[in-house]
Amino acid sequence: MGEQSGSGGRIGGRAGRGRGTGSAGRRAGRLTVWALAGLLLAGGAGAGYVYVTLDGNIEGIDINARLGTDRPEDIDNGSLDILVLGSDSRSGSNARYGGDEGGARSDTAMVVHLHDGREKASVVSIPRDTLITRPACTDDDGGTVPAENRAMFNTAYEVGGPACAVKTVERMSGIRMDHYIEVDFSGFKKLIDELGGVRVTTSEPIRDPKSRLDLAAGTHTLDGEQSLGLVRTRKSVGDGSDLGRIQLQQAFMKAFLAQVKDVGVVSDPTRLLDIANTATQAITPDSELDSVPELMSFARGLSGLSPSDVDMVTLPVEYDPVNPNRVIPLRGAAQQVWTALGLDRPIPAAALKDSAGDKGDAGTLVQDSPPRRTQEAAP
Template identity: 60%
Template sequence: MSAESTPDPAIPGPGESRTADSRRRGKGRRRRPRAKRRKALLVAAWSAAGVVVLGGTGAGVLFFKLNGNLTSLDIDQALGTDRPEKADNGSQNILVLGSDTRSGGNEKLGGGADDGTARSDTAMVVHVHKGHKKASVVSIPRDTLIDRPECTDTDGGEHPAAADVMFNSAYSTGGAACAVKTVESISGLRMDHYLEVDFSGFQKLIDDLGGVDITTTEAIKDPDSHLDLPAGTHTLDGEQALGLVRTRHGVGDGSDLGRIQLQQAFVKALADQVKDIGLLGNPKKLYDVADTATKTVTTDSDLGSVNSLMSFASGLKGIGPDSMNMVTMPVVYDSADPNRVLLEEAKADQVWKALKSDGPIPENATEGTATGGAKGVVNAAE
């Protein structure tokens, strides 16, 4: 699939506003300093963490090997103190990104040249509610026009603020730290952790897990994503799974919003299946999955060891597909540029305020917003 520096036009849904007056941006919020401190998906990162838990209990002798696989970034140091306050209600916020780098194993998968650039192909804010029995997940469309705040990357490089730019420019400009800063600016929520998964690792992880079973209610065909699925039940291998979560032309209105709906459905299908895989009875498969998982994720420094990742994953084991509420950040199509979407500020504020108070996302917060037209096309196989 070719690199998508300019997404294809999105077709507006019925009744969706495209007037010039609707051109609203996600504004950065400045706060007083405080004293303290790929295409891939949410469940790829969660599964990665989960199999590390199994790896730690069933293959402890491999601890140092797995520990050496992990990559971590000191995002807290890069962001400093000008950040939203940590929640005091027992909840956690995790930013999960799927990276679209054009190097190594990802060059072939991304379809672009190794030009040294990277893009955040998928972005999800995972809010783990108090008690860690349920989660709310908010996908942020990469084509959303925002005002990006100034930021410092993890190498110390400084990047100026920019107005009316695509959301995924934050990652391509300043990497993980700038992506976190931008999400915190839009949402007003503190990101407690960061997890990033790359294309090649995601594909291999699905293969190591033995594939994922899904049911499609209509045919999905996209030559760019090497995807040709008739309606019916399928066991997707890694290449097909990657094609599914990357396709935007094969289903819905052809926009990034439709792709997000496919991604969310795939997350639930994988989460539903991964609990029944039975890795503990197959030591070689267990090792392959744990090895791939620890090579696939990049984390913040607080999760940068197997022990830390095991502890983190243990706290998420009670969250299954039925206890995940997945929505897309409320947006409307841009009347001036059909390739972009705009933040629907009033409704988005409802979402972020609900999560800040650790409450459920109101159903009316996503009513009447741009959708993508792909909901219900992909489901977990029965």
Template identity: 60%
Template structure:
């Protein structure tokens, strides 16, 4: 998610970008649980309603066979994006320039057995070699050797975003999930807010967020402000904002786990209805039945078994408002995922992201149950 000045030149300690909190895989688990309850009650309408909510894109057909091979070991890689479109229902979040960018990007690697996961955040302003991509409306956009990572979504939508990630990592993306501003805020509100604790006060006029130090239950707009906040924490960079997003994602997962939704079918359907309406997926996840299959596979995944890192980067010598991957360290990250092993600490040590401590500003609150 990006704040209103995100597409202007930045100054200072390298601002970069964020969004979607595209919510975690636990959300899909609760969506599937909602379908199970609906089916158990014989309410076929509810199944059809949830199934019809999901919008999907046929990425596999668009990319064809020229892709990395599937790992085939039971692990799974999912590209999770948050787009910053301000058109339609999102107009209230700032000026619409006519294009959208992927201001939050995470590769979620589910290890074999799906009991643990690694999440790699890619800074939006990372300079990468973007491959040639088909335009959504027809034609082709040429590749670029030094393009910002989030420009891939801007010029070619989800298909180009997946193609660019696969080119960058050498990993086949098994699935794709995307969410926008409005979907994010509606989901948080459907959950009754997300409790978390701030160790320091946060004040950021760009993201319209003011929080005192202490424990809060954030509503949708406050949560969106938090994951968009850059200027109010740490060094003001996008690397700090990514850490806030990762901390919020953990709090969100804890909230979903602690709500006891299975004891309240009405609440569960409300959350499932909101979650399925919020997402765009690849066609491989484009139905409630397919989401249910993924949900069943991650039913034993706990938030404490998820390791979150940021792609190892350094500031670009020609532009301090951009970062570039540290090739050797990035290769360690992708090799670990390819081998279905934990990302070694040495892979991120010394990265510019390793020197930012914004993640210490936010943590989960004690007790994640529903508000009184």
């Protein structure tokens, strides 16, 4: 992925072209969901204690050592590719959200492609229930995890950790991932609270006991708990599958991105430091993004992006004929998506027309709302 992030190497190793910093409003625009590191940009410049504090929060993962050399070619075309995973750990503070016991899974997975020039981004969500051929991996303890056919995508993280998830995505896509960022459920919730919530408008009631969400139709400022419930809602939207949940996640992300420029953190250094402190505890990056200077360098490339510059799609899939509770990639269409990103081109609309992933109306249930202009409905 494009630009160097510091003195060390990067997962991808490409030398890309970044963008310079802009006004305070543009700096606020760096607060993106997939690169929470951008929250560090305006905080503590020249304040050594800030760097020490925030650096102490960041624990990187050396994925390169586990991936070895059997990887896609490193193509230098100025773009960046980041695998972003939402951690589905059921231990500790995440245990209250239920689900599968004893283990961690990637509840949310996105390949974020930053196009050359950093004026556009394409995001491809990979359904957790997608059946794939999982490659043999080296797990966190150095052991070998055998390859498996018709494995659910999110088992790669479960059995082999972040490196196996990266390797699986690289085998699926043929694209070398330049960076990895993992976002923890509990940290996500705290971050939304630090930001003062996210305003959304729901066109219909959304009630899901499993995700503990109960929203009437109308406008709401969602706190961290409600935001987490929204992005985890599944059974009560669309056809009840993971595809509907992905549409909700994408709609929420658009709402979040549309509002971060109005949270006022750039003009309030104390608040910014609080947010940066929470953000650095919420993420686990690869070892080449595990310091404040590296994260700041990486985030500079995101300064010009706005929601309208981000194209969010779901990997083209169809329901598995053997098990309708699972999906399988539409081979030709999925390849069109990966080929477009590999060539740093926009994703062609034709690749999505037959996909089950972008059908349904779950994404239309949520829209962003102008800050402090619309009366809120009772949560």
